[in-house]
Amino acid sequence: MSSPSEHLWYIPNDVSAGHRGDVATADHNSLETLTAQAKALETHGWKGALIGAGWGRPDTFTLAAALAARTDAFEPLIAIRPGYWRPAQFASAAATLHRLTGGRVRVNVVSGQDNLAAYGDDGADQASRYARTKEFMRLVRRLWTEENVDFPGAHFQVAGSTVQPRLQTPPKLYFGGASEAAERVAATEADVQLFWGEPLDGVRERIERLKVLSAELGRDLPPLQFGLRITTLVRDTTEEAWADAEAKVAKMAETGGAGWQDHRGPVATGQQRLLDLHKRGDVLDDNLYTAPGKFGGGGAGTTWLVGSAADVARSLKKYRDLGVTHFVLSDTPYLREIKRQGEQLLPLLDEQAAAAAS
Helix, strand or coil: CCCCCEEEEEECCCCCCCHHHCCCCCCCCCHHHHHHHHHHHHHCCCCEEEECCCECECCHHHHHHHHHHCCCCCEEEEEECECCECHHHHHHHHHHHHHHCCCCCEEEECCCCCCHHHHCCCCCCHHHHHHHHHHHHHHHHHHHHCCCEEEECCCCEEEEECCCCCCCCCCCEEECCCCHHHHHHHHHHCCEEEECCCCHHHHHHHHHHHHHHHHHCCCCCCCCEEEEEEEEEEECCHHHHHHHHHHHHHHHHHHCCCCCCCCCCCCCHHHHHHHHHHHHCCEECCCEECHHHHHCCCHHHCCEEEEEHHHHHHHHHHHHHHCEEEEEEECCCHHHHHHHHHHHCHHHHHHHHHHHHC
16 A cells, blocks of 8 residues: 655745746735735645745745644645754744644755855855754754753754653654765655656656665664655646746746746755756656756756646656655746646546555
């Protein structure tokens, strides 16, 4: 019997209007606008949403708490960074929000480069960043589930630390990263490894490698699960979807990708792999559109699954058949596509999941 699939969306949490082709309005990041998106997610069958993080954006945890307070079932996947947070303070904040919301918190731990000096962080080299991320994840877990924790780490230390409130079922820890250092952290510390929208052969290879690494490194947690963060451009027909996708890319070409490039500056290993995919062709597998990467699409905006709801559902099932069970999807305008894909795509994905579980 297969594990059930979970389907989340994305809330950009961005200062600038028009994120990745979204409607550019003055109130794009107001509490009312973002609450409307979270409520629409509840109404249209989504589990919750990843909320973007990075220096220069509004604080992700604060936004997640506000949206959780205004909704009944919405589950925020809160992107956070070690170095921006210290583990004991984060464990306490997350445990509090998790308890107040009836267990709705999920956490996405991010270790990629950021404007570290702007918030007083010095973990700039890759080896140091991932070593302390490993400590952060291990220590936060212990603080959620143990009392009087002593942790004499190289990067973080606590003595006799007991976090309140105590949690019977702590939040899931999601994690990304494609470098060797990142994969070693995921193999031992993460609950869910998130992949960008790579072709099926790349995802298959990474899943196999992470399973081997988990065994080699003596993972002492339940088996690692896998997730996919990707743009899904869904329209009523295949032809309409491709026409819209090509029009969007043409617009990106005109503007040099303005409003799309969330991952500027030094490019991480996984992001570079995405940006290079278009060299293999504008369309890979059945309908993985790589052309946005020519214009620096950035993160989940670099590759898109394009087609009718049936087309995209078939493609997502192929990822599911590889072992992916957590899906973080999006397209713009965000509010319109929450509704469209909730009505057209999610029922097909739910049918697939039910069939796999039977």
